[in-house]
Amino acid sequence: MKNTLLLLLLCIGSIRELTAQTTEKCCDNATCRAKAVSYAQTISALTKTLGKYQPQDSANEQLLAQLQRRNPQSYEDFVRVSRQTATFINDTLNGTCFADALPDDEANNVFQWLVYMNRQHIAHPDFPSSEFCNGLERRFELSQGAANILSNQVAYLGTLRGYLSYTFARAGQCGGRLRLMAGPAVFLRGNTFYTTLSTRVAVRLTDISVKKIPIGVGNINAYTEYNTSFVHFNQVALGAEVQLGPFGLNLSVNNELKSARMGFAVGLVLFHQPFKKRS
Structure with a gap:
């Protein structure tokens, strides 16, 4: 046993x-x-x-x-x-x-x-994060939160996103630091839908590992993003994410540029996978 x-x-x-x-x-x-x-x-x-x-x-x-x-x-x-x-x-x-x-x-x-x-x-084991491996990946993410949180007109904020992601690391290796993502997203603010282009830059801050046992289980990364419908909806956000393999949970604070309305969103990464299997 x-x-x-x-x-x-x-x-x-x-x-x-x-x-x-x-x-x-x-x-x-x-x-x-x-x-x-x-x-x-x-x-x-x-x-x-x-x-x-x-x-x-x-x-x-x-x-x-x-x-x-x-x-x-x-x-x-x-x-x-x-x-x-x-x-x-x-x-x-x-x-x-x-x-x-x-x-x-x-x-x-x-x-x-x-x-x-x-x-x-190994007091501080260093594991090459298997979530930040070199190459193209795909991600599907669902989030919800609130807009206009500093006013008396708080509205529901929901998002559905699909990302194409590229992580910078040595060819065929993991443990990279920088990830770029871009893809379509649908925002629901109150009763209004917006189809947008969502872009994100993520930086791996640290890996999550079990120090007494030689394994790594995930990473913590910080990111900034820009979402735009090119006309009526333009939003910037700052966030942090805990990623465990193909899944993740993130929290971001956002600001709509034209109205300066603040909001927040909690996101669930339903999958984050490479296009090709890694050997």
Whole structure:
């Protein structure tokens, strides 16, 4: 049971894959599978040399100190491979291929040492945000709020948007900082509909990760946007968003330029996906 829970925690990043179906499973890719097997064999051999994980941190520190005195090279290899394995599991968003390559009687010990080593040696883990990967993506977003909130003529404000998005990052890599979005939107203010062009610039501020376990689960980004019908409706907004895989929740404060009427909107990202599957 403990092994199952640890495996579930290590693979929680794959929730994004299961929903958006954007990431190829590691075991379906020959290169990724070979890496998983290699990491499993290496870390398994090293944990055998190190010994059984203990519930007390002090006992584990003693085991590591003994290994460092007895075999400094094995100690350095263990620290390095522990970090590399954790990064590999996070980057592929799929720990099952790695787990399947471990001997059944050693898997629990390996995962416990992996969690311990990354908790001890990576105080501030850095995960390349899988939501800010290079390339074109599509987004569908629904929001609602209120307009004219500083007057006695408060009106309902609802929006339906479809975005074409491009994230700037190194080719084929994730962890970018800047995202540009543009697309059609329909605004409902009070009883009046407006068909608009909506544009947005988003900047990733930080990633959301579980520090004690080598996984990233999402990001926090800030954005500014401009919405225009080119005639009767022109609006600017500032907002912040929590994005978890293909889903997200955002809050923005907006201002209609001609009337200077303030409003707000709470948005729900129903999906944000790349056009092509990422390998």
